[in-house]
Amino acid sequence: MFTSFLYFLADKKLIVDSHQTTLLAVSGGVDSVVLCHLFKKACLPFAIAHCNFNLRGAEADRATAFVKALAASYEVPFYTTRFDTKTFAHNHKVSIQMAARSLRYQFFDRLLQEDGWDKIATAHHWDDVIETILLNFIKGTGIKGFYGIQPMHHQIIRPLLFARKKEIIDYAKEQKLHWEEDSSNQCNHYQRNFIRNKVIPLLHQVNPNLASTMQTTAIQLKD
Numbered sequence: 001m002f003t004s005f006l007y008f009l010a011d012k013k014l015i016v017d018s019h020q021t022t023l024l025a026v027s028g029g030v031d032s033v034v035l036c037h038l039f040k041k042a043c044l045p046f047a048i049a050h051c052n053f054n055l056r057g058a059e060a061d062r063a064t065a066f067v068k069a070l071a072a073s074y075e076v077p078f079y080t081t082r083f084d085t086k087t088f089a090h091n092h093k094v095s096i097q098m099a100a101r102s103l104r105y106q107f108f109d110r111l112l113q114e115d116g117w118d119k120i121a122t123a124h125h126w127d128d129v130i131e132t133i134l135l136n137f138i139k140g141t142g143i144k145g146f147y148g149i150q151p152m153h154h155q156i157i158r159p160l161l162f163a164r165k166k167e168i169i170d171y172a173k174e175q176k177l178h179w180e181e182d183s184s185n186q187c188n189h190y191q192r193n194f195i196r197n198k199v200i201p202l203l204h205q206v207n208p209n210l211a212s213t214m215q216t217t218a219i220q221l222k223d
Contacts, residue, residue: 001034001038001163001167001168001171002038002041002042004162004163005038005042005159005160005162005163006042007162008151008159008161008162009042009159012151012152013152014119014151014152014157014158014159015044015119015157018043018044019045020044020045020118020119021045021046021047021116021117021118021119022039022044022045022046022047022117022118022119022120022121022157023046023047023048023049023079023108023111023112023117023119023120023121024036024039024046024047024048024049024120024121024123025049025050025051025104025108025120025121025122025123026048026049026050026067026070026071026123027050027051027063027067027123027180027182028050028063028064028066028067028070028179028180028182029123029179029180029181029182030168030169030172030177030179031123031124031125031160031165031168032122032123033070033172033177033178033179034123034160034168034171034172034175034177035121035123035159035160036048036070036074037172037175037177038159039121040074046076046121047071047076047077047078047079047115047117048067048070048071048074048076048077048078048079049078049079049080049107049108049111049120050063050064050067050068050078050079050080051080051081051082051083051100051103051104051107052064052080052081052082052083053082053083053085053100053103054082054083054084054085054086055085055086055096055100055184056182056183056184059182059183062180063180063182064080066178066179066180067080068080079111079115081107083100083103085099085100085103086099088102088103096190097190097191097192108120112155118155119155119156119157120155120156120157121156121157121158121159122156122157122158123158123160124149124158124160124161125160125161125163125164125165125168126161126162126163126164126165126211126215127164127165127196127211128149129148129149129161129214129215129218130148130200130210130211130214131192131195131196131200132148132149133145133146133148133214133218134195134199134200135191135192135195136148143221146217146218146221147218147221147222148218149161164211
């Protein structure tokens with residue numbers, strides 16, 4: 001995992017010099033916890049940013065406390081904020097997920113501008129790309145929607161796009177890392193969760209190599 005991480009950073013030119021400062025978006029879940037561990041192991045300068053969307057009550061507060069302690073253990077700067085996500089979604093007539101996405105990136109953009117961080121890194125991985133491609137196909141976004149999630153977009157980098165979810169979990173267990181589980185990931189009311197929990201397992205029955213074939217297709221379409 002660590003070797004693949006370093007190769008991906010160099011190959012996609014996500015970090016061009018060792019002095020580049022990166023703000024890591026950390027929810028407290030296994031993906032972002034592994035992202036922190038890899039940055040620390042690579043001796044890359046980083047800070048941690050965490051959003052509490054006030055959607056999961058005490059569980060969300062525990063996640064905030066966990067991420068704060070994680071930043072302290074790595075001795076890196078820690079930024080956090082709270083949002084009234086439901087009110088924002090109602091006022092802007094968007095879904096909860098779209099509201100959360102908009103709010104978190106507004107927060108990250110402000111930190112980049114005010115505190116001078118070079119990049120913001122999210123912990124998206126290849127399974128997220130599969131979900132995105134399928135959602136875009138269903139919504140009819142056209143060929144561009146089949147590109148999935150790109151490794152870099154403006155100041156946003158995604159250093160874990162090379163990895164599958166299982167690889168990330170295996171690495172976390174191997175390194176004896178701790179993380180917080182988000183119970184909302186099991187709620188199939190959200191479209192992405194429905195794709196992840198219901199649709200993709202069925203597609204794997206048709207094609208056990210779904211991940212690799214979709215990756216090949218996405219590359220060919222982008223070309």
